[in-house]
Amino acid sequence: MQSNRKISLRALAGSLMLATSMLAVTASAHEQTKTELYKPGVSYAAGSGKPTEGERPPLYQGLGDLTMPITTKSKEAQAYFDQGLRLTWGFNHAEARRSFQEAQRLDPECAMCYWGEAFVLGPNINDAMHEEAKAPARDAIQRAEALKAGVGGKEQALIEALAKRYGANPAASRPPLDRAWAEAMGNLAKAYPDDANILVFYADALMNLQPWDYWEADGLTPKGQGGEIVAALERALEIDPKHPAAAHLYIHAVEASADPSRAEAVADRLRGSMPAAGHLVHMPAHIYARVGRHADSIAVNRDAIAADEAFLAQSGEAASALYRFGYYPHNVHYLLVSAQMAGVRDDVIGSAEKLATITSDDVSQKLAWVQAIKAAPFSAHAQFSDPDTILALPSPGDRFPFVKGYWHYARSVALAFKGDLEAASSEAEAIEQLIDKADMSSLEEQYLPAKDVLGIAKFVVEARIAQARRDYVEAERHLNEAIRLQDGISYMEPSYWYYPVRQTLGAVLLQQGRAEEAIAAFEKALQESPRNGWALWGLLKAQTAGNRDTTDTKAAFAQAWLGDERLLSLGRL
Template sequence: MCGPATGGQPPLLKALILARTETTPFQPAPMNAAGGEVPLFPDLGRLHLRVGTRSPAAQKYFDQGLRLAFGFNHAEAQRAFRAAQKLDPSCAMCWWGEALVLGPNINAPMFPEAVAPAAAALAKAVELSKGAPGRDRDLIEALAKRYATDPKAERAPLDAAYADAMKALAQRYPKDPTILALYAEAAMDTQPWDYWEAAGARPKGRGAEIVAALEQALKLDPDHPGAIHLYIHAMEASTQPEKALAPARRLAAQMPGAGHIVHMPAHIYYRVGLYRESLEANKRALKVDERYFSLSPSDPLYRAAYYPHNIHFVMVSAQMGGDAATALDAAAKLDASMANDVVRQFPIMQPVKAAPYTTHAQFASPEATLALPAPDRTLVLVQAMYHYARAVAYSQKKDEAGARREIDAIAKLGKEADLKPFGEWGIPAAEIMETARLVASARLADSKGDLEGAAKAYEDAIFLEDSLSYMEPPYWYYPIRQSLAAVRLRQGRLEEAERSFRESLARVRNNGWALAGLAEVYRRMGDKASEAEVRQAYARAWFGSATPDIGRL
């Protein structure tokens, strides 16, 4: 998932938050399943944290809430904690759980509408904690550092205070993997999606503490779903994402009924170049989420953001593996899953809504791409990628006027559109749009036979691509160095082509497109041993029905 907002709150998001919080205080929202009851889902694993309660049923709902919280289905977790409260109103930790999930997380900030319900739940937990077991009291006391009754209170000091309190608890309970995972998450919330610097080589801020806490949790319990989930997020942007590969392979089996958990291994699979595994993981995650939607009304935020995220991963994994049919099918499904009125209020969703156009640019015929309907004119980044795909299509048709018209449209959007809302959500919209303009310009130059002009545009685009912040899937859908390498290959500048293909593969591992190009370089060099080695790697990475077209690299 994308990172959190850093500024204003869209009206629709406000409405969605209100839907979670403006109910009769601490009463579960109506459910469609199990005769109106909050269901106990049978396939959320075995994670258990013993809390002070007289009710075995309340303990079951508490454990379900904790599992769902670690699975980032916060609204369903809230319903479980509320069900536990009904079964045992004296269970302090059942109120702690609700307060916990109403707070910020690495994918969403805490909004003012959640402050009062969180404070009320926490106050109840504090009131009941006098008779609670020691660990329960400690967790409640730590969480009390996270909230203020004033909805305008600055979040950063509160989040830092909570992280510090959880660090102290982790030192007090060094053999408790759940407390270690909760500490790591509290620390991650102070710097969401920003745990590394020096291009992923050096931990940033609390990054080293986060990794150490999660690695200690996994030593204690290698199958702890919360620790694995968070470890994947902690390591994916580093230069060593493979350190999380073995835990990632274990994760889905720990909570097979949680779609986001089933999806999460793909964050590592994609980073280490296991695109087929990434594709299959997300296909399974979609089935899990669709079954869940049939059992529960589900949180609008989960349905609007996490579910499309899985479809997006299906699409990009198929793109990297060359599976055109699957990628194009997923592109259509992704577009249909994201309503314009939702995306309009969530700038963070626009890169995802725009992504299907990249699949058409990569795989579709020019005629099919040019037949696509225009998107909502208020979706600036989506519009830019629509024009990008059309520019690529016109270049494929060698229609210079058409391509220039679309390239100019991208430039016009970049100059005239209000991109401030994107900045408030941490989205590098200007850089994405300029990258699109440059790559489209390179494709046009290539179509005219101006290979040096194409190379120059690609080099400028690479400079921008390298500046884009980390996101998974990436903000730009493929490594542009492979396009530069393909141009150098066609120019006969084989050493430069080899270098650029190698650089591309260093950044995006096992990329079948770049491997195909590199194999061709070695064929032309007459280096049969290197060619054979690269073709073997290509055969493992590529699962498309057609051989990559060097002209579309």
Template sequence: MKRLQTFIVILFVTIAFSVFFAMSNNRAIATAPFFKGMGTHHHAISTKSPQAQRYFDQGLVLAYGFNHAEAARSFREAIKLDRDCAMCNWGLAYVLGPNINAKMDDEAVPEAYGAIQRALKLAEKSNPSEQSYINALATRYVAQPLEDRSALDLAYAEAMAKVAQQYPDDLDAATLYAEALMDTMPWDYWTEEKTPKAATQKVLDTLDSVLQKDANHPGANHLYIHAVEAVRPEQAIAAADRLGGLVPGSGHLVHMPSHIYIRVGRYRDAVVTNQNAIAVDDEYITQCHAQGVYPLAYMPHNRHFLWFAATLEGNRKIADEAGKTLAAGIDPEMMREPGLGTLQHFYSIPLFTMTRFGEWDEILQAPQPAVDLKYPTGLWHYARGLAYTRQDKFSKAEAELQALTLLANDPELEEVTIWDINTTQNILQVAAKVLTGEIAAQQGESAQAIASLRQAVVLEDALNYDEPADWATPARQYLGAALLEAKEFAAAEQAYREDLAIYPDNGWSLFGLRQSLQAQGKDAAAQKTQQQFEAVWQYADVQLTASRF
């Protein structure tokens, strides 16, 4: 799977940052609290205030957990407690900058620049390592916003490389260097041949060295997961197993192991991990009434992940609840804003749930989305087309397919994207091929069905990597079922094995694989596969008769 060769920079995050920075300029904001469950990570700084030190540690850990807005609040509080603390100002400047999930907001530039300039003036009161941190970060900022920050981000990465080299026992310096490198190429760490880029190898080597010295470093474990999840997720299993318990008060860090679990077939662990993360974040929002990026992006991401993991383990109840809660939290006006196509995707998740679990009557009772919401409307037609197909109402199914196809070819949907990773047009094109194939299969037209579903597989494979996957019901599971119905058992086996390479140990394809092996007389292999299926399907609340409903 390919990744976009550009920054993940979505207007969704830009708008969210604008909300936060508008709030941050309001001096009436309450004092930052000390949170429970922030772990034991400590970075000693030059300060006479124990409270400032505590806020600094909390801010750094919050930043490692990508809650940059809350981290900024902690660093501001540290500055109030010790006006002479250079590193407290460094921390504020650091978290106002770009990260792998968002560009730097223009409104943050003056505050970030001001903070690092204050840090430079106060640096004479700091030790040499702190001065190195401050001088390095100063290369990242200028007084006015720039359209292209790439030179600044690269300069900062190069400066942090020198800091990490100068202080080899400072694991935060090494971690920040790795992060700075990742910020120069967000989500673009691997070549087409699935080998690490030169800079990525430096990231991996650096993070490996940190984890060898301190396996429980929260920032290094987090970044390592992101660095390898797309191509080599098995390398981060140990990091995932550690990270979930290191900072139990950070919802995002509690969630992060599921990025690996879902890639290595540990769907139950992914479900539980996200249930825990949701509970942590719900408590956080209740306590702080936070606004900005974290509640608008990271928290819905947890529910989306919970939903996806639950579908893969066959748990309709959990998936249904997660999907409906996710959709219900979407602001109907915000999802119409340019750049916020991801919200339309979240809004449509209940349709994916119903098609995944064969809830045909419920689909036909679902109201049509507003006409201007073309992507949800396309998925609505897709779901209805499948429902009519299963009811052998082929003329109605064809009408839904025709409506879906029109939307799948609508050029406006090229501009409606999911996290700026895949266009919603691409998603609807996969849907159209799946529906075409399923209509043909239901009518006994095996050759046409198989051809269309193979095209769906090609389109699905062409989608850029995202977690959870933007097309949530793997086309190979439909293809395998059609091949079984056509008595092409060996080809069905291949389809299922390919799907299991992408989603290891998923019960849908294990069930189909067992059917294909049994049909070929491979009884021993079929029995072993059945045992695998029973193990992974133990949390399911549905019974399968095929690899798709």
């Protein structure tokens, strides 16, 4: 996948560059270099802002042993506080709140039990502060303040620091409050440099000042407080190499950098350490996918899906909409794209079919990154299904033009394979109509470069049509336009466009007998998407045609490709 580059919009993915004049929409100005992955400022009220009632939460098994000793007269309250902390760092915020509330019930005099609730109601790197969370967050921190005389100096300092995050004025602007919290935690990190939990809270506070935007466009230079974030997390990991929160945030902090491999060992230690926390089970995949460990990414996402399904079955209505319809489908999406790279058709199609049943139109309407998940099954079918299966897929309707563009894309690919090039061209024209006329501003406001991504789809299918006509010069021209767009997209996890278009360019070059140029295209594709089985197969064919040594490529392909080699052809790359 890609490291940060020049981009245009920001999204739960990234953004794009200047497009070709052939697409009026994508020819709009891309004036700034943005490096943010996406905009988390569009909050979705996912249940974490409302008091919970009914059955007490269980003490879950399989959440590891992370602890933060607090002042309490109840061992059970300490257990629920620790569980709340573990769930918080597993980004299961609504369930974490339930645990903190249960800790309060068990020990109403526990100041830090209220502190935990106040913390989890705040913003995080994936979600802004919910309007309905403001009052309960202030109430919780005020209860903690009222009880702080009964706790030690470190806990008092944490309470005083968090109080700065929630002002007395409900209408107060968030950024100054978030900066005050980060500054206070910076002071605490200096006062307690050997406390891994405090270092993690400090890093998290800094990350929330610039969520998903930690590196300059070169992927090498820390942006803003990026250097301090990485340093704080590395110090926490020195103190406690298995600290799950430090590992989680460190993966997020470096995954978009030019050297995501620096977090491989951290990802390996996190793997399996909290087997019931689905999001943390999944998190190593953010590094595994970046470095081409697709088999490992497949494995951890299978486990994450199982963990989330067990949690959702147990928690029922208590589970937040964001977790049920966001984080859980994200794991399925990740399994799908990792399996795509490795050629594991059963996982690809199985995940595509599952996504069609577990995504929510309501959440997709509000969150751009969830809408991207909703679109993924169509690219999966385009790559792995036979044309008749693709053409039988029902229309997703008009509510989500971005998703419908992917449907048209899959249909055009299928029709080109069948040789019905006129119908394939009609589907390409339908994509262009969406680019020109559909309102996707809500996606672009969240930095999903929807029209540019659909521009890639349009150029790719036009190349497929030209390829079917054996007009390889025309196919090459369309692919170069798609590549210009793709090169403008910043890092996204998973990438908004599902494969490196240079792999198709390599195939078209090879079809023209231009083996050396094809080799260069495939090698570049593999820089963008390491150990991608499709590109490795193409490179092997190009090296063979160019009378190059294929020993290393054969070995790499044998390790990377986990599927049926009969799927592979130059026309499908």
